[in-house]
Amino acid sequence: MIRPPAASQYCGQQETTDVTHQPVISAKGLDLTFQTGDGPVHALRDVSLDIERGDFVSFIGPSGCGKTTFLRVMADLEQPTAGQITVNGTSPEAARKARAYGYVFQAAGLYPWRTIGGNIRLPLEIMGYSRADQDARVARVLELVELGGFEKKYPWQLSGGMQQRASIARALAFDADILLMDEPFGALDEIVRDHLNEQLLKLWDRTNKTICFVTHSIPEAVYLSTKIVVMSPRPGRITDVIDSPLPRERPLEIRDSPEFIQIAHRVRDGLRAGHAYDD
Amino acid sequence: MRNALPILTVLVAILAIWYVAVAPMNIRVALDQAQRDGAALQPATALERQEVSVWALMLNNPAQIVGTYAMERPRLPTPGQVAVELWNTTAEMALNGRAMSKRSLLYHGWITLQSTLWGFALGTTLGILGAVAIVYSRVVDMSLMPWAIISQTVPIVALAPMIIVVSSQLGITDRTVPKAIISAYLCYFPVLVGMVKGLRSPAHAQLDLLQTYNASGFQAFLKLRLPASVPYLFTSLKVGIAAALVGTIVGELPTGAISGLGARILIGDQFGTPLAIWAALVAAAVLAGALVTLLDLAQRITLKRMGMQA
Structure with missing residues (x-):
């Protein structure tokens, strides 16, 4: 029923399914230096990480630690100055052109002149899906993010949380295996955030996507992730990678369990250790 | 309709300023006209009047002020005169079937x-x-x-x-x-x-x-x-x-x-x-x-x- 949008994506999938246990995203010794007026800024220094299929990976760290930059390198929105990175076994550029990932920005960034349905349709129009296929996909992802019935509403008629859900639906619409999310809930209040976290976990469980998730929040990172990557700034680097022992099934109450608190502690320690360099 | 009041206020203010300005703008021309018609003026000749400000002319010849509002060729016509002229050269001509006349x-x-x-x-x-x-x-x-x-x-x-x-x-x-x-x-x-x-x-x-x-x-x-x-x-x-x-x-x-x-x-x-x-x-x-x-x-x-x- 769902056909791949381009032949190139098919190639990408074939490659990753043939080679068993090949990581979905693999970075080795990534460096990225921005040349600015005040001299070079080391956004990433010697970053190496493997992300497996179906992982939920959170990147946490203070501002300037390079977590967003790392995500943008995966998305081919930034070019590393040194090191290697593969996405689905190919270069990020090839992966982007094969539409291998959906990207969710901090701001929902819905077009005000398009309805919610029209916004979700946007990538599908660009990728040349048939009208009937577009309709089916829009309806399906709207159900997935629990926005059924809002297709004809305009963005300004929705709350911030609903807008962000719509932007997630937009990223899901073309069935990319990878979801890159850059602080998608950063601008939302705690209650809405809790609710969306829960929904996101369900969505991840149902769709079995690989999710890379940038966040500022320790509880959010621990609650969502199978793998937590702690980063620290100047230069941006990975200081700790924690494989979460929490089960896939996670009710909100899990946040009161000793395991949860223990992981949160380790994340906090990692963040603090990273900061020691600053003082 | 909430917007009507401020808009009307400004419109009335503009018309009021315009109306008040008509007399000083036209007084000299009106006095010249009155002189030709034989009225007694203060000062009596156009040459003398050139030395006097319009305000003084209006003060000295209050009877002529009313004439400044009804001149045939005023320096500054009244809003009413402009409205009449506008009406005569648009709607009235249109009503007479001369909308596309060269004078319209x-x-x-x-x-x-x-x-x-x-x-x-x-x-x-x-x-x-x-x-x-x-x-x-x-x-x-x-x-x-x-x-x-x-x-x-x-x-x-x-x-x-x-x-x-x-x-x-x-x-x-x-x-x-x-x-x-x-x-x-x-x-x-x-x-x-x-x-x-x-x-x-x-x-x-x-x-x-x-x-x-x-x-x-x-x-x-x-x-x-x-x-x-x-x-x-x-x-x-x-x-x-x-x-x-x-x-x-x-x-x-x-x-x-x-x-x-x-x-x-x-x-x-x-x-x-x-x-x-x-x-x-x-x-x-x-x-x-x-x-x-x-x-x-x-x-x-x-x-x-x-x-x-x-």
């Missing part, structure tokens, strides 16, 4: 409107195309933008005769063409500036998002930049159409044109009929107001249809 402001307004609309269409097209080129090409941005700015610093009254000479040299006999060019010259600039701003208005993240879809440049233009620029475009169009009208009227002034609102103003000046000038001025203002209102309406409808009006 409807006829002259129609001539001006035609050039204005042609100039507006031409200027808007050039402005939009220029803006697209500027947004998509750094070379064009660097080379075209300074000329666009310089073009607006040249006084249009200086340029207008040249455009007319050149176009008649090229064998264009239709007067509409050079006037439309002058009009377009004034009108393209606000459209250009507004469209450049509008096409550049999408946030960086919006463009990044399209890149993650591997969208082509043309798709980004069609689906993001163009719709994002629509509110900016309408704001510019409203400025542009007013500029286009001014351009047309200026184009009618120095050209020996015999029709059009600009020509009416010039002829009124040459023949010493200020009422005709004022009527033409008011007609031009009404025309500009109508055009801007129409565009405003189009803006509301378009934005509502695009879902952008909350």
Whole structure:
């Protein structure tokens, strides 16, 4: 029923399914230096990480630690100055052109002149899906993010949380295996955030996507992730990678369990250790 | 209706100032007239009166003040006189089936409107195309933008005769063409500036998002930049159409044109009929107001249809 949008994506999938246990995203010794007026800024220094299929990976760290930059390198929105990175076994550029990932920005960034349905349709129009296929996909992802019935509403008629859900639906619409999310809930209040976290976990469980998730929040990172990557700034680097022992099934109450608190502690320690360099 | 009160207040204030100004503006001419009619004045001769301020003249000859409000050729006509003249040269002529007579402001307004609309269409097209080129090409941005700015610093009254000479040299006999060019010259600039701003208005993240879809440049233009620029475009169009009208009227002034609102103003000046000038001025203002209102309406409808009006 769902056909791949381009032949190139098919190639990408074939490659990753043939080679068993090949990581979905693999970075080795990534460096990225921005040349600015005040001299070079080391956004990433010697970053190496493997992300497996179906992982939920959170990147946490203070501002300037390079977590967003790392995500943008995966998305081919930034070019590393040194090191290697593969996405689905190919270069990020090839992966982007094969539409291998959906990207969710901090701001929902819905077009005000398009309805919610029209916004979700946007990538599908660009990728040349048939009208009937577009309709089916829009309806399906709207159900997935629990926005059924809002297709004809305009963005300004929705709350911030609903807008962000719509932007997630937009990223899901073309069935990319990878979801890159850059602080998608950063601008939302705690209650809405809790609710969306829960929904996101369900969505991840149902769709079995690989999710890379940038966040500022320790509880959010621990609650969502199978793998937590702690980063620290100047230069941006990975200081700790924690494989979460929490089960896939996670009710909100899990946040009161000793395991949860223990992981949160380790994340906090990692963040603090990273900061020691600053003082 | 909540807006009516402030608007009416301003209108009444303008009319009041205008009305009060009529007496000092006209007193000298009124006294000269009265002198010819044999009235006793203080001072008695025009030569003597030149040394006296209008305020003193009004104080010394209060009986003549009333005459300043009913002169045949006033320096400053009253609002009522202008209204009557406007009525006589528009609605009344239309009622008598002479709407397109050479003495009718409807006829002259129609001539001006035609050039204005042609100039507006031409200027808007050039402005939009220029803006697209500027947004998509750094070379064009660097080379075209300074000329666009310089073009607006040249006084249009200086340029207008040249455009007319050149176009008649090229064998264009239709007067509409050079006037439309002058009009377009004034009108393209606000459209250009507004469209450049509008096409550049999408946030960086919006463009990044399209890149993650591997969208082509043309798709980004069609689906993001163009719709994002629509509110900016309408704001510019409203400025542009007013500029286009001014351009047309200026184009009618120095050209020996015999029709059009600009020509009416010039002829009124040459023949010493200020009422005709004022009527033409008011007609031009009404025309500009109508055009801007129409565009405003189009803006509301378009934005509502695009879902952008909350």
